Amino acid sequence: MIEAAAPIVVTSHLSKWYGQVIGLNDVTVTVPVGITGLLGPNGAGKSTFLKLITGQLKPNQGEIFILGERIWGNPALYVRIGFCPEQDAFYERMTGLEWVSALVRLNGAGEREADERAHRALEAVDLLDAAGKKIGAYSKGMRQRVKMAQALAHDPDLLILDEPLSGLDPIARRKTIRLVKEWARSGKSIIVSSHILHEIESMTSNILLINQGRIVAEGNVHQIRDLIDTHPHTVSIRADQPRALAREFLAADDVLSLRFEDGAIVVQTAKPDVFYARLTELAANGELGSIHEVTSPDDNLQAVFQYLVNT
Amino acid sequence: MLASSARVFDLSLGQMLWSRRSVFLGFLLGGPVLLAAAIRIVTATTPFWRFSVNGARVSGPGLFGMMMWLLYIRFIVPVLGVFYGTALIADEVDDKTITYLFTRPVRRGAVLLGKYLAYLACTTLLVLPSVVLVYFLIVPLGGGRVGELFPSLLGDLGMLVVGLAGYGAVFAWVGARLRRPLVIGLVFVLGWEPSILLFPGYLKRLTVAYYLQALVPHAMPQDSAIGVLMQVFREVPTIATSLLSLAIIIAVTLWSAVRAVEDREYVLDQ
Amino acid sequence: MPIHDQGYRRYGGQRAPRGRAWAVIAKAGIRTRLGQRAFLALLLLSWLPFLVRAVQLYAAANLPQAAFLAPTPGLFRQFLEQQGIFVFFLTVYGGAGLIAHDRRANALQIYLSKPVTRAEYVFGKLAILMAWLLLVTWVPAILLLAVQIAFAGNVEFFRGNLYLFPAITMFAFLEVITVSTAMLALSSLSTSSRYVGILYAALLFFSEALFGVLRLVAGNTRLSWISVPFDLNQVGDAIFRLPLRYDTPWPLSLAVLVLLVAVSGFVLERRVRGVEVIA
Numbered sequence: 001m002i003e004a005a006a007p008i009v010v011t012s013h014l015s016k017w018y019g020q021v022i023g024l025n026d027v028t029v030t031v032p033v034g035i036t037g038l039l040g041p042n043g044a045g046k047s048t049f050l051k052l053i054t055g056q057l058k059p060n061q062g063e064i065f066i067l068g069e070r071i072w073g074n075p076a077l078y079v080r081i082g083f084c085p086e087q088d089a090f091y092e093r094m095t096g097l098e099w100v101s102a103l104v105r106l107n108g109a110g111e112r113e114a115d116e117r118a119h120r121a122l123e124a125v126d127l128l129d130a131a132g133k134k135i136g137a138y139s140k141g142m143r144q145r146v147k148m149a150q151a152l153a154h155d156p157d158l159l160i161l162d163e164p165l166s167g168l169d170p171i172a173r174r175k176t177i178r179l180v181k182e183w184a185r186s187g188k189s190i191i192v193s194s195h196i197l198h199e200i201e202s203m204t205s206n207i208l209l210i211n212q213g214r215i216v217a218e219g220n221v222h223q224i225r226d227l228i229d230t231h232p233h234t235v236s237i238r239a240d241q242p243r244a245l246a247r248e249f250l251a252a253d254d255v256l257s258l259r260f261e262d263g264a265i266v267v268q269t270a271k272p273d274v275f276y277a278r279l280t281e282l283a284a285n286g287e288l289g290s291i292h293e294v295t296s297p298d299d300n301l302q303a304v305f306q307y308l309v310n311t
Numbered sequence: 312m313l314a315s316s317a318r319v320f321d322l323s324l325g326q327m328l329w330s331r332r333s334v335f336l337g338f339l340l341g342g343p344v345l346l347a348a349a350i351r352i353v354t355a356t357t358p359f360w361r362f363s364v365n366g367a368r369v370s371g372p373g374l375f376g377m378m379m380w381l382l383y384i385r386f387i388v389p390v391l392g393v394f395y396g397t398a399l400i401a402d403e404v405d406d407k408t409i410t411y412l413f414t415r416p417v418r419r420g421a422v423l424l425g426k427y428l429a430y431l432a433c434t435t436l437l438v439l440p441s442v443v444l445v446y447f448l449i450v451p452l453g454g455g456r457v458g459e460l461f462p463s464l465l466g467d468l469g470m471l472v473v474g475l476a477g478y479g480a481v482f483a484w485v486g487a488r489l490r491r492p493l494v495i496g497l498v499f500v501l502g503w504e505p506s507i508l509l510f511p512g513y514l515k516r517l518t519v520a521y522y523l524q525a526l527v528p529h530a531m532p533q534d535s536a537i538g539v540l541m542q543v544f545r546e547v548p549t550i551a552t553s554l555l556s557l558a559i560i561i562a563v564t565l566w567s568a569v570r571a572v573e574d575r576e577y578v579l580d581q
Numbered sequence: 582m583p584i585h586d587q588g589y590r591r592y593g594g595q596r597a598p599r600g601r602a603w604a605v606i607a608k609a610g611i612r613t614r615l616g617q618r619a620f621l622a623l624l625l626l627s628w629l630p631f632l633v634r635a636v637q638l639y640a641a642a643n644l645p646q647a648a649f650l651a652p653t654p655g656l657f658r659q660f661l662e663q664q665g666i667f668v669f670f671l672t673v674y675g676g677a678g679l680i681a682h683d684r685r686a687n688a689l690q691i692y693l694s695k696p697v698t699r700a701e702y703v704f705g706k707l708a709i710l711m712a713w714l715l716l717v718t719w720v721p722a723i724l725l726l727a728v729q730i731a732f733a734g735n736v737e738f739f740r741g742n743l744y745l746f747p748a749i750t751m752f753a754f755l756e757v758i759t760v761s762t763a764m765l766a767l768s769s770l771s772t773s774s775r776y777v778g779i780l781y782a783a784l785l786f787f788s789e790a791l792f793g794v795l796r797l798v799a800g801n802t803r804l805s806w807i808s809v810p811f812d813l814n815q816v817g818d819a820i821f822r823l824p825l826r827y828d829t830p831w832p833l834s835l836a837v838l839v840l841l842v843a844v845s846g847f848v849l850e851r852r853v854r855g856v857e858v859i860a
Contacts, residue, residue, distance in 0.1 A: 018578070054414055057576050073573065078416040087579060089407035091326060102322045106315075106415040150411065332776055339783055346791060350798065378794055386790045394779040405685075405773060491619060493778045494674050501786060502666070 006068065007032050008158050008189040009053055014062035016048050023048035025213035027062070031191060035184045037200035038193040040210035041309055046193050047086075049210060050162055053191070054083050067158060079107060082151035086162040086193075088143055092136035096127055096146045099135060100153050107154045121153035122146070126175065140167035148176070152183070159183060159190045165199055177203050197302050209308060216308045224304050226272075231307045232256050233272040234298045237279070238264045240289030248288060252278065264293075312424070315417040319425025320432075327395075327433040336391070340441040343382045347448035350374070354452055370453030372460055375446060376529025379467060383442065384527060388471060389504070389520070391438070392478020393496035395430040397486035399423060400572060407579050420569035427483055427565065434475045439468050463528055470526040477519045477557045484564040487571035511546070519560065522553040602697040606705025611712055614675060623674060624716065627667035631721040634660055635728050642732040652729050654742050657722055657749060658821040661756070662814065667717050668760060673781060676710045676764040678774035680853065685772035693855035703765065703849050710761040719753035744822065752820045756813055759838050763809075766845035769852035785810055802827035805834070812837045 009031035016024040024045045040046045051057040052064055055071035055078075064070065069077050091099055101111075101118040109117060122131045125145040130138065135146060144167045151159055161180070165173050180203050184190055194200050200207065201221070209217040209224075217224045225233075239245050242265050249255045254271035269275040283291045297303075327333055369377075400423060403409040412422045446464050450457050478500075485499075486492040504520045515521045525547045548556070614620050634656070640647035683689050692702050726746065730739055739745070767780045785808075792808040805811040805827035815834040818825050825831060 051578075056410065056413060057578070075416045075418050078414055081414065083410070083414045085410045087407045087410070089410075091408060093326075093329065103411055103415065106318050106322065106412070106417055108318075108416065332771075332773075335780075339787065342787065342791060346794060374798065377797060381793045381797075382790050386786060390779065390782060390786075394775070398775055401775065402773070405775075491674070493677075493775045494670060497673065497778070497782055498670070501782070 008067055009191070010065040011053075012063045014052065014059050014064060016052060016057060016060050022213050024052065027210075027213075027215050029208060029215050029218055031189075031208065031218075032206065033189045034206060035180060035190045035192065035204035037204050037207045038191055038210070039195075039197065039200060039207055039305060040216075042195075044210045044309075045213040046210055047162075048213075050160060050191075050193055054081070054160055079154065080157040082154065082156035082159045084147050084151040084159070084161045084164055086166065088140075088167075090135045090143065090146070093134060095132050095134055096122060096138070096142075096149070097131040100146065100150045103150045104153045109154070117153045117155070118149070121149040124152065124179065125149045141169060141172050144168055145172070145176075148179075157188060159188055161190065161192045163194055164192060165194060165196060173199065197305055201300065207304075209305065211309045217304070221300070221304055224308075225298070225300075231298070231303075232268040232270045233275075233296060235267045235269065235272070235275065235279075236261075236264050236293075236295045236297055237267065237291060238293040239291045244288045245282070245291075248282065266297075312418060312421050315421035316425040316428065319412070319417060319422050320428045321425075323426045323429035324432055327429050328436065333433060333437065336394075337437050340387065340437055343378060343387075344441055344444045344448070347378070347445040351448045351452070371450040371455035373530075374452065375449045375455075378445060378449065379442070379529055380527065383438070383471060384474065384520075384524065385505075387438065388474040388523075389478050389500035391434050392475060392482050393493065393500055395434060396427075396479040396482025397492035397496050399426040399430060399483050399486055400577075401486050401492065404577055404579065409577055410579070413577070419573045423483065423487065423569055423572045424565070427479060427568075430479050430483075431472070431476055434479070435472055438471055438475065442468060442471060466528060470523070473526065473554070473557055474519070474523045476561055477523060480561040480564040480568070481519060484568040484571070487568040487575070515546070516556075519557070522548060522556045522560070525553040526550060599696070600701065602695070603701040603705035603708060606692075606697075606702060607708035607712070610679070610706065610709035614709070614713070620674060623667070623671060624713070627664065627671065627717040628721060630660065630663050631725060634725055638725070638729045639732045642729075642734070652738055654745060654748075654821055655823060657725065657745060658752075658817060658823055660725060661718060661722055661749070661752060661817065664718050664721070665756075665810070665813075668714055668756065669785065671713050671717060672710065672760055672764050673778045675713050676761065677768055677777040677781065679706045679710060679765060680768040681771050681774045681777050684769070689853065690855045699850075699853045703853055707761050707765055710764060711757050714757040714761060715753060718757060719750060722749045722753060748820045748822075752817050755816065755820075755838065759809070759813065759842055762842045762845035762849075766848040766852075769849055803829055805829045806837045809838070809841065 007030045009029070011027050011029050014024055014027040014029075015022070027045075027049070038046055038049065048057065052059055053066055053071065055066075055074070058072045064072075066077060067080055071077055091102075094102070097115075097118055100121055101114045104114040104117050105111065107114075119128065119131070122128050125148050127142060127145050127149060130142055135143065138146065144164070148161070148164060151161070164180070165176055168176060177199060180190055180192065184204075192200060192203060205221045206219065207217070207221050207224070208215065237245065242260065242263070246258055246260075246265055249258055249265070249267055252275075254269050254274045255267055256270055257268045259266050267275070279291070279294065282288055298307075400409065403412060413419055443464070446467075447457060449455075450460055481499075482492065482496050485496055489495055504518045507514050507518060508520060508524075637647075637650050637656075638652055641650040641652060680689075683692065689702075693699065723746070726739065726749070730736055763784065764777070764781055767777045767784070768774070770780070771777050788808040789810055792805055792811060795804045795807065796802055805815060806829045811827060811829075812834040815825060815827050815829055815831050816838065819831040819835075827834075
């Protein structure tokens, strides 16, 4: 078990370039324990970051510490790391069990122990029934699951999952998300890289957002949203007397704009705290009728991603 | 390192032996066996037919020696070395399975060494049975005695294993260090080595063939003008010198290949 | 119309007639290779023998002491034979991955989902390899003929050996077609260009080695048809009206080459498919 609250990944002025092209640019970041979602558009530097933290690439500048140790040229550290890569590549002629077991043996386990661990891992990803089939005959979803099985079979402290939901049907996606949360509850730390924002959101609210080789934001997605000053908050309100409410809102200077949409009022405010305080008062005194629903459509990862990446 | 290499050896040997490529190469190695069988059948069905090589009568052992030179030493062993040696890491990179090996608690150099040992075991298991079959088919012709000459067969087998080890190590280094290792490998075994062995001087020491051929007990065939020239300019180091030099070549090239693999970054095509 | 529709509009321009897709594939393949420095270096290297021969022809035409270097039909035959080593390396370098890489990337499905037939795909790929190989065989050989005329200042040699032009063309095309179809067929068998390269080397050099043994054993060269390079040599000698170097009848050598092309065609027909059905 890793020490409580010790960060799992620490990078300091980390840079990586490929010839003239810069892949990662002066990245200093601390990834805490728990589940962290790694997000970014295509070409942002996510793959480069993952390859650096899994020791496949050497930094041109800066340092990386994984679980308190340097990763490049330190194969012993891989006992504590499980990596599920994005690429769909296997030893196709091996069965799922043989493959996972062989990789566990590379971790130093004996044959029997490796077999047992492989069985457990395949059971965890719901692949025990197909364990005796050749991987070449697996469906896309099964291939994805056997990849995850090899990542967790040796019970690592840190799991790094690159697009783990790719190729999975909706039921399998839900199962995998549930598994990820279970692994986190059991004490593992997990870094998940994905393009599917709402699924990352369902796993964690702790994100690392990369764009154009730089870290754009890190931390809790709601806190990040609050800090995005340049984008006013959007609030949608359903009420008995929307027009009366609108008149009330427009009298205050914290409301930047207002529109009517599908029977609701959608307000843009630069001072969400002030706005919500006034809204609560109005709802409490009931002067302008009942307020049925208040939602914030842009207090989510999608909005954060859009605001930060598209600016 | 050795324990890790052994684990990689375990994983790789099965992959190599039962891959379609090895099965095909196994069929290729059946070529000399088929040829030997055909020769045996011809001599059995035409009892008055005698072998002569360039006009001179030759017996089974002589014919066997000639086949060893022309098929195994000049072609099969070097080409297997090129094929498997350059592919040790490159195949894993092309298949994108290298990630699984390099994210295990196993030194990258141990991965290379384990795969090299698996290559050696795999090619030994392919080549040696072929040679043994050819031996038993050919040597009895013209009165050759299989039992009497068996120790020399063992010497031949040992020499072939040394050759596979030598070429495999050199091309493991080529594959680890250079781009386009296959073309470079083919230029080396099919161009550089045959040409440079013709010339007197020290350049021939920059080949594996120079040392390997010194270990061959059979007379070199004079199958062409080049063959005759090679006989004329042939300088033969002693067996001890050859073995020592080959051991040094294997050690140095493997060490260099290990260093290359440990320092190099492998960026897979997305 | 003041406000134009920004939505999708069907292409209303001209379309090339069917059957031209092979040229698109060929052009793309050639352009890709032209961007590779190592390949260009190999191409340049393969033109060095042409320079050497050109100097020889210049010397023969202008220096009385070099009259012994006078051109003969054998010179052109020898030139083409010497280019064989470059043909081998260019074929391995430029041809091994032609279909193998597409199979590895599952691109065959994409190609064949377009209005591209399998024949067009194969001919397009064949055209890529043939272009490079003709560039180092037929083109320099014909240029050598032109250079001879230019340096000699007369067409005497050419008139005395009118068959040279068709002979060079026939042999170069025979060699290039044989080698290209064989390499393409091998490339369709695997997803690894390295493996294909070795298979090709085995086809050529192992057959030579086998013949080497048979020649010594049999005491004659009647079995030279076993070796593909020797078949090409034999047919080449026949085309250039030179004494045949082996005892094999040249029609038999030609038949082997034709059989190789036919087998290659059969392999390509079976292997180039959008979907592989595993029963």
